[in-house]
């Protein structure tokens with residue numbers, strides 16, 4: 667199949683109490699899997715069937731885009747999370763400080779954007795692979811920075827299915843929990859990859 671359903675890098679209960687095993691089971695095994703299966707069914711008879719996921723997301727529209735982007739976004743989101751977060755690697759924190767004033771200023775802005783992102787969507791740290799400028803970006807529904815030619819570095823899912831069983835309407839508490847469970851080594855690898863492009 668063109669679009670894989672990757673294994674989680676931690677157990678369904680690993681992020682408790684921030685995210686319960688029940689939420690992770692619904693989110694990973696049902697929501698994410700449905701996007702992957704639907705996207706694969708939609709592309710099976712099209713020219714997208716042998717493209718990789720980034721290629722499909724970057725060039726498709728309509729239902730194929732919606733399901734492929736949700737497959738990409740969810741894989742990325744689960745990779746951004748970890749039970750015991752590492753410190754932000756210095757090469758990344760120095761760049762965050764250069765572009766946002768300080769790493770803490772970036773964290774505050776990202777958190778506020780995610781809390782304020784109206785309705786269902788995603789909040790991203792993305793980077794222009796040509797200018798190397800970073801930006802915090804809110805998208806709605808399946809929206810994704812790849813469509814704008816930007817490289818994603820970090821994302822949070824703010825669809826209610828990501829947190830409603832644990833937090834109900836308290837998105838702020840979910841976002842604060844997320845900020846304390848970011849796998850900065852994964853984010854730094856995306857940063858390194860983007861920095862190496864067009865060099």
Ligand SMILES: [Fe+2]
Pocket residue numbers: 693697740823825827828
């Ligand atoms: Fe989700």
